Amino acid sequence: RVKERTEALTLANEQLESFAHSVSHDLRAPLRAISSYSHFLEMDLGDEVTKVEPHLDKIKVAITRMDTLISDILRLARLGHQAVRRTRINLSIASQQIFKSLILSDNERIIRFEVEPGIFVYADEALTQIVLQNIIGNAIKFTEPRTEAVIRLTAGEHGKRTWVQFADNGVGFDPKYKEQVFKDFARLHRQDQFPGSGVGLGMVRRIIELHQGAIDVDAALGVGATFSLTFDPLISVSG
DSSP states (O other): OHHHHHHHHHHHHHHHHHHHHHHHHHHHHHHHHHHHHHHHHHHHHGGGGGGTHHHHHHHHHHHHHHHHHHHHHHHHHHHTTOOOOEEEEEHHHHHHHHHHHHSTTOTTSEEEEEEOSOEEEEEEHHHHHHHHHHHHHHHHHHTTTOSEEEEEEEEEEETTEEEEEEEEOSOOOOGGGTTTTTSTTOOSSOTTTSOOOSOHHHHHHHHHHHTTOEEEEEEETTTEEEEEEEOTTOEEEOO
């Protein structure tokens, strides 16, 4: 019975990915047409393009958002049956590398990233990169209103688990919405305030679950958020 259920689940995941590929292909076709005709319109208008330039810019932004959303749908579909290949990862160093890559284009901001050294996890390296990019990227994004942003990575024991925590002093959110945060395409802030598709934390949740781990968040509106996660039970802290 377990074998039958596993085979059925595998088939369902394959069908989901196939469906996502098909839908994504169908969605990208008209998107390419909109992009092309917008470009032709811009060329045909010549010097008069300034009259409609704000509208064309909005079309370009919408095209980019839609393309990103399609890519996120594909990534979500693939996560359903992706094999987890665990290896020993220095999460402290990996987080610092991700942070540096994410702030290259944001040199004007003061962002302090405090990292506890010697945090190691046994996890899939590629999937861990996605987790770090989303959590650290969100911390950078939601601390934008702060004169001095602070992001902290720490690890500690709680019960029988070693938790990794990413804390920031950003805008936070009302804690009554904490369960909604990890739902696919969920958003707690307006697009014009903090752009994004709302897919990132849904992917993070799925990746942590693939590692038989858990994820949680504590937040307060105007104070910041702390994301706690574990790749349980294979986490160690040294130094």
